[in-house]
Amino acid sequence: MPDPRPTPIPENLDMTMIPTHVGVVMDGNGRWATRQGLPRTEGHGAGEKALVDTTYGALAIGVKALTVYAFSTENWRRPIDEVRYLMNFNRGLLERRQHELHEVGVRITFSGRRDWRVPRGVLKRMDEAAALTKDNTALVLNIAFNYGGRAEIVDAVRRLVEDRVPASKVDEKAIRQRLYHPELPDPDLVVRTSGEYRTSNFLLWEMAYSELVFSDVLWPDFRREDLYDAIAEYQRRDRRFGGVET
Numbered sequence: 001m002p003d004p005r006p007t008p009i010p011e012n013l014d015m016t017m018i019p020t021h022v023g024v025v026m027d028g029n030g031r032w033a034t035r036q037g038l039p040r041t042e043g044h045g046a047g048e049k050a051l052v053d054t055t056y057g058a059l060a061i062g063v064k065a066l067t068v069y070a071f072s073t074e075n076w077r078r079p080i081d082e083v084r085y086l087m088n089f090n091r092g093l094l095e096r097r098q099h100e101l102h103e104v105g106v107r108i109t110f111s112g113r114r115d116w117r118v119p120r121g122v123l124k125r126m127d128e129a130a131a132l133t134k135d136n137t138a139l140v141l142n143i144a145f146n147y148g149g150r151a152e153i154v155d156a157v158r159r160l161v162e163d164r165v166p167a168s169k170v171d172e173k174a175i176r177q178r179l180y181h182p183e184l185p186d187p188d189l190v191v192r193t194s195g196e197y198r199t200s201n202f203l204l205w206e207m208a209y210s211e212l213v214f215s216d217v218l219w220p221d222f223r224r225e226d227l228y229d230a231i232a233e234y235q236r237r238d239r240r241f242g243g244v245e246t
């Protein structure tokens with residue numbers, strides 16, 4: 001299905017400065033639901049529309065990668081019903097959306113641990129979606145699922161040890177090569193919704209020089225226009241990567 005809601009490119013965006021990779025912490029689903037007198041899980045359900053619209057919006061302006069925080073290694077501490085809902089929701093979302101995303105050239109990938117806690121059926125759907133879309137090049141939708149930034153670094157270190165890399169050869173490049181997606185550039189911009197000012201263990205290594213933009217919008221209400229506002233703010237920033245302006 002083509003973009004169901006094509007929007008004109010906003011005039012305040014500089015199309016020569018579109019971030020290549022944007023990370024999104026999709027926060028505020030629970031509060032959105034509570035405010036409507038609904039169970040928390042309804043907020044996650046409503047977050048699907050926000051995710052799909054944001055993905056189409058990113059595609060429309062030439063963002064090449066979007067990493068979205070869907071389930072963290074800490075989210076297992078939530079009530080069992082909510083955890084179960086989020087697991088099934090991931091599977092359902094892939095079933096419902098993988099074909100339309102495939103048609104518009106989205107490659108679906110995942111970052112996170114494939115540990116025993118993730119149900120086999122969910123892993124199977126994840127593998128299917130990744131295989132179906134593996135040759136697409138318009139945009140990478142990287143779903144951080146059972147993801148933790150510290151866990152990612154731990155996993156990279158484990159692989160260094162497995163690969164028998166001597167201490168003298170351990171450098172940033174050696175670690176980066178063992179992250180979940182070394183082929184993705186670091187995010188230029190990370191957006192967190194719902195007025196919370198934390199990074200919450202998201203892309204710890206990759207975020208070292210990302211611009212952070214915080215939006216008050218609760219995730220289920222987030223649309224591509226909010227992404228564009230965040231990108232406009234990013235474009236007003238002065239990125240120096242630790243250097244000085246020349």
Ligand code: FPP
Binds near residue numbers: 031051
């Ligand atoms: C944080 O809101 C959101 C999550 C833990 C889940 C985000 C998931 C989606 C938006 C849908 C896509 C999901 C999958 C599994 C593909 P919160 O519950 O922490 O909200 P609160 O801070 O208001 O309690």
